[in-house]
Amino acid sequence: MWKMNPVANANRWNRLLQTAKPSQGLPLLIRSFSTEAEAPQVSSSDPFLQPPSTGLVYGRLSGITKHTLRTDILNLLEGCNLTLQDVKVDYNRSYFPVGMMVQFPSRYAFDHAIKVINKKGRLYKLDRADRSQWDPLRTYDGKTVLLQGLPRNALPEDVERFLAGCEFNSSNIQLTTRQAFPDPIRMALVHFPSQSQAMNAFITKNRGFCLNNQILVRVLH
Structure with missing residues (x-):
């Protein structure tokens, strides 16, 4: 019987492999495995191929005046999912406002803010910033x-x-x-x-x- 004669079974498999045509499934399957093994692997460390970060992103907004309020920035950047707690005024030593720091929930929100400013807020300029610029700023909160x-x-x-x-x-x-x-x-x-x-x-x-x-x-x- 088939399962009782291992030597005969091996001979039959050899004959099948030698006589199989390209259209038969087994050689095609072998070639498929070989092609997949030879496919070049893309390095996951390439920063250009990484998905955008979903962590906090900080930006510095310049072009404000002493009359610019945090609520004005929220209205300007509508659609960026910001709250008053995400905006801080940067004062100089004489307490004159020289800019605003904005904390965005993601890079998507930051990129959207760039588009919004280019579209309707050209008096302002938004640049990437670091958290070390955000943390020291005090919020007076209008009080x-x-x-x-x-x-x-x-x-x-x-x-x-x-x-x-x-x-x-x-x-x-x-x-x-x-x-x-x-x-x-x-x-x-x-x-x-x-x-x-x-x-x-x-x-x-x-x-x-x-x-x-x-x-x-x-x-x-």
Whole structure:
């Protein structure tokens, strides 16, 4: 019988292999395996062949003014799945906004933002950035007011009198001085419980006077 005669079985397989035509399945199957084995392998380390990253991507937006709000950027980049927590204002030492950092949920969102800006926001420019540029930036969230133009001898008590009638954190008034030409600029950061209270201080106190100096009031975001 077939399964009882291994020597005969081997002879029959040899004859089949020698007499098989190209149209028969076995040689074709062998050639198929050979072709697949010889196919060149593409290196998975090639960065041009990798799918776009789905991790966080950071960008730096330039071209903003001191009047540009984080909500303006959200409206500009509609469709990029951003929230207010994904946008930070980059202030210089004098608290003038020099740009905005944006945290995108993916590279797809970043690429979409580039297209949106090219289409309807040509005043702005978006460049790739690093997380090390994002992390140190502080978010004031519209609850911190900057007072500029204070006299050099101004004390926290003078700031409190200037802000009389407003609700603010009097225990955390930060007085600083920045070098400027021709004279140094005396400033104060004052923290408010809410955005509405900070905005109320801006409306009621901007261009007011502290020790005979006119004070510029700004809300930081």
